[in-house]
Amino acid sequence: MKEALLYDKLEKNQVKCRLCRHGCRIRDGKRGICFVRENHGGILYSLVYDKVISANVDPIEKKPLFHVQPGSRSFSIATPGCNFRCSFCQNYTISQMARDVGRIEGEAVAPARLAELAVARKCTSIAYTYTEPTIYYELARDTMAEAKKRGLLNVFVTNGYMTRDMLDDSKGLLDAVNVDLKAFNDHFYKKYCKARRAGVMxxxxxxxxxxxxxxxxxxxxxxxxxxxxxxxxxxxxxxxxxxxxxxxxxxxxxxxxxxxxxxxxxxxxxxxxxxxxxxxxxxxxxxxxxxxxxxxKTVCPGCAHVLIQRSGYTITRNNIKDGRCPKCGHAVEGIGI
Ligand code: SF4
Structure with missing residues (x-):
């Protein structure tokens, strides 16, 4: 267990978590909505700092991030847990593990080791993905710092329910995100995700x-x-x-x-x-x-010339020259384009 970041101590050994917009008020001995942060004697702990359950090399297109280092490899990690309970979750076996089966599986891998593995496997970024990275922020934060020392980018694939406090805390570490905007009505967010749309916006x-x-x-x-x-x-x-x-x-x-x-x-x-x-x-x-x-495919907004052709997660042709459309010179937005 690792003491959590971003929480306040309250009376009677209660705590208030400031990591995501649920803002859970947690009594001694209880867990937050994500089920992976627990109050012990007035101190909030992350139960997943040492529980890496996935570590794979993925094309960055799989995140999907089409405008971040196209064609690169991203070392993709996760721990169990999520602060949403989406009834259509594609990774529910790990995202809902703590709640659904009452276990938190995974192994301890030091942040420096995760960054070393990313470099050894020729990745140019680390993706915090598969489950919700916000709820394993302590591990993500330490790993992001190690990644930066090695010149890697850090990307989150997220439901966008973290607090502004968390985003402020990650300044200089977090480069890119893919955010799920799951619907544009609050009823959907409340019924299917147990969350609110306004927070994501x-x-x-x-x-x-x-x-x-x-x-x-x-x-x-x-x-x-x-x-x-x-x-x-x-x-x-x-x-x-x-x-x-x-x-x-x-x-x-x-x-x-x-x-x-x-x-x-x-x-x-x-x-x-x-x-x-x-x-x-x-x-x-x-x-x-x-x-x-x-x-x-990525098409130039300036002249409609085809800039990148893809087949699934594979880039079959990249016509971009020095970050620009070769026909009209339009600068293509993104990182490492
Ligand atoms: S991360 Fe979110 S869901 Fe988990 S304890 Fe903190 S406020 Fe609650």
Whole structure:
């Protein structure tokens, strides 16, 4: 166990966690909503600092981050736990492990060792992913510091429910994020994620203020968040509040976890959502979990020249020269482009 960061001590050995927007008030001997932070005698502990459950090399396109070092390898780690309880979670066996089966599995791997492994495996970034990195922030923070010493980027794949305090604390360490904007109605967030939409929107805006590179992903779930008015409202929010250069990935849902009765997203719904995003003025809108060349390529917002062609997570052609479109000279936004 490791003493947690970002919490306040209260009367009667209670604590208030300031890591995510749930702001759990936790009595002595109890855990927070994420089930991986526990109060012992008025001190809050992380139960997952020494519980690395996944460590893989992934293409950075798998995060998905299409505008961060395209074609690079990202050392991808996770511990069990999540502060959301999404009924359609694709990684529920590890994200909900503590709550669903009452165990927290994983092994102790020192932050310096994680960074060394990333370098040894020819990765140029570390991705904190698969589950919610906010809830293992103590491990992520120490690993991010070790990564920086070795010249690596740090990227979070997150539900965006961390506090501004956490983001302030990670200044200079966190380079890029892919944030799930799961829907654009609060009912969905409350019913399916046990969270609130406004917190995610505030996080997204604040990340942009801090200069973190932001990409957004939305899993389109038939009948739950794929109404065209809602998709348009989401696209308008991204363009207006985050900027037209913010890549948006609209991704295909497949039945999973507690949502096995909903069919996979129809391919045409993804094509339509992408067009809504482009019509709203977003420069880069991609489709995910769908083999379709048009939805995977990066096109120059200046002259429509094809800049990057992809097949799944593989880059089949990259025409960008010195960070610019070779035809019209438009600077392509991102990191390490
Ligand atoms: S990280 Fe979030 S869910 Fe977990 S204890 Fe802290 S406030 Fe609660």
């Amino acid at each position: 505030d996080t997204l805006r604040y990340m942009k203020q801090l200069g973190i590179w932001v990409e957004v992903t939305t899993l389109l779930i038939p009948g739950l968040n794929d109404n065209t008015d809602e998709v348009k409202a989401m696209a308008d929010f991204i363009r207006r509040d985050l900027g037209p250069e913010t890549p948006w990935h609209v991704s295909r849902f497949f039945p999973n976890y507690l949502e096995t009765r909903i069919p996979p997203t129809d391919a045409q719904a993804l094509v339509t959502a992408r067009q809504i995003g482009l019509d709203a003025g977003l420069s880069y809108v991609y489709t995910g979990n769908l083999p379709w060349a048009d939805g995977e």
